[in-house]
Every structure is written in C-alpha cells, then in structure tokens.
Amino acid sequence: MLFHRHSPIKLRRAALVAVATLSLQWANAQPTAGSAPMPAPAVGPAAAPAGTAPRAGAPAMRGNRGGGRGAPARPHNPAPILPALPAPEDKSFYAATDVPHGKVETVTYKITAGAEKRMHIYLPPGYDSSGDKRYPVLYLNHGGGENDTHWTASGFTQNILDNLIADGKARPMIVVMPNTGGVVSGTPPKPGVDDACTQEYLKDILPYVDSHYRTRAVREGRAVAGLSMGGFVPLNTGLTHLETFGELYVYSSGYWPGQVAAFEENTKALLADPAINEKFRMPIYFAAGENDTALFNSMKTLAVLQNAGVRSFWVMSSNGHEWLNWRRYLWQTAQIMFPEDR
DSSP: OOOOOOOHHHHHHHHHHHHHHHHHHHHHOOOOTTSOOOOOOOOSSSOOOTTSOOOBTBOEEEOOOSOSTTOOOOOSSOOOOOOOOOOTTOOGGGSOOSSOOOEEEEEEEEOTTSOEEEEEEEEOTTGGGSTTOOBOEEEEEOOTTOOTTHHHHTTOHHHHHHHHHHTTOSOOOEEEEEOOTTTOOSSOOOTTOOOHHHHHIIIIIHHHHHHHSOBOOSGGGEEEEEEGGGGHHIIIIIGGGTTTOOEEEEESOOOOHHHHHHHHHHTHHHHTOTTGGGGOSSOEEEEEETTOTTHHHHHHHHHHHHHTTOOEEEEEESSOSSHHHHHHHHHHHHTTSSGGGO
C-alpha cells in the first residue's frame, strides 16, 4: 500500500514537533480529583520509575481535560499506561515458548453476495475445555497486498498471545483475522453510509463468528485493529459503529492528505457528541514508526480526533512500515484490551 511520502529529514523534524506539542498539551492538563493523571510523552532511552510514564516507545496520551467550552465530558474509566515497546532486536516476545498454546483454525464462510471467503481464527489456551465460558474478540486486519494468513505467518499473533496470556498480561481472547483485500477502502465513509468492508463485517463476519464460537457478542467484547491498509477498518468500520466495537487500534495507517478534510467533515456530528469518550472502552490508539511512510497520514488523521477532544494514545516508534513494528504494536495493545474483564 502506498502512502504520501516525505523526506526522512522532514519526517523526523515533524515528529519532534509533534512530541513537543503533545508535551505542552500534557503540561497544561489539569486532572480533576479522582481522575488518573495523563502521562507525559517520554523522550529518552531511560526506563521510567514505577508509577510514572513509560520510557521512549511508550505512548503520549492526549485526552480531553474537561472544563472547556463544548468539550466532551470526562470519561469515568481512567486511561492506563501502556508498557514500553520491546526493543527492535527483541524476538523473545513472539517466539514459540514452553507455555500452554492456543490453536489457529482456518474457516470458510459465505458472504451475502454468495462468494466464499476464508478467515484465520486464534483460540486461546483452554478454549475447548472451558465449558460455556465466553471470550472477547479482537478483529485483526492485514495490510494491502496481504491476506488472512499474514498475521500468523509474519506477525506470529498466536505466539504473542500465548506468551502474554501465560504471563497474565493479556486477557484470554479470540482473534479473528479475515481477508479484507478488495473491500477495504481508504476513503472516509459519509455519515450513515457503510462501505463494502463494513457491510461484510456487519452482515457476514460478525454473524459467522458469533454463531460458531463462544464470543461475548456485545460492544464491550469486541476490539478492531489493523495495519496499513487494514488500519482503515477501525477508522471506517469501527469508528462509525461504536455501538458494535468498543476499542479501536490503528497501526501505521491514516488518511491521505486529500482525504483528511472529508474525514473531519464526515465525523463532525459523531465527534460533537459530549459523551463521545464514553463510547470508547480504551482511548483510540495510533502508532507509526519514525521512518514510516504512513507517519504523516497517521498524525494528521489523529489530529482530527484530538481536536474534537477524543482521548487517544499516540506512539511513535523506531523503524518504518514493517512487521518489526506491527508485532510490537500488537504486543503492546493486547495488554490493555477488554479492561473490565481483567
């Protein structure tokens, strides 16, 4: 998938400005009594002391501070502090280790139009022996030119989840990896108009998964994430259907410069809702590498949400538009998913 390109020097300069801007926004934030303070974005290699914001590679958190004219109401659930990303050379977090293993199933289903499609589905350790226990579901989307195999073959999703669950760092969850090639779109949908990918999710993917697996079929039990082209699924499908999905995670993705104004216009009514932050179980998450071709697109898309007071995480990591980062983003975000069940 091609993104709007800028020179590495301009990218780094813009990224430093973005971090400085977020730091000023954090410094001006005044948390109210009983609320969790927002962590300052970390800028340096040292690990943060216990109880403070994580080191570089962990997120800057931007959220509404309350008290402003027209600002969304302060949400009831405090934002967590994400763990710092693994080092770029660290392979241990996605290695196959001596822990209880889940399994990955390959299934086929028919879409409304009649064609047969395929999904890969990760089931956590103990799924088959857990009786009538129901599980939350992460819908995890691949990038352009890829398919439903890539999150297991290149992303090692099954190993990442097995290891986190064994360490008690992630909630046991089902992970659904569909093939959205040819239907996902980089165009912001108009209000009330579902694009082809959204229609397939609502009419075909969700009904199949909820009828064949023991899912928690409520918005609190569904998260949606995607990398690169797949990042438009949380934006086009998740954001427009917050009655269906409670958590949104965008990895190395965002609208092209010519689409940002349309995104802002099309979401104006949604984001004007004073209770908008209550519709997100977690702050919306964006991450991109400092050499990522999607860096500027991601930043500009996130800025629309931030300007409306939507709580958000922004993570700028090392490296670029590659699996080295996407595996790390999954490892980081899986640890905060479905917080009410932890």
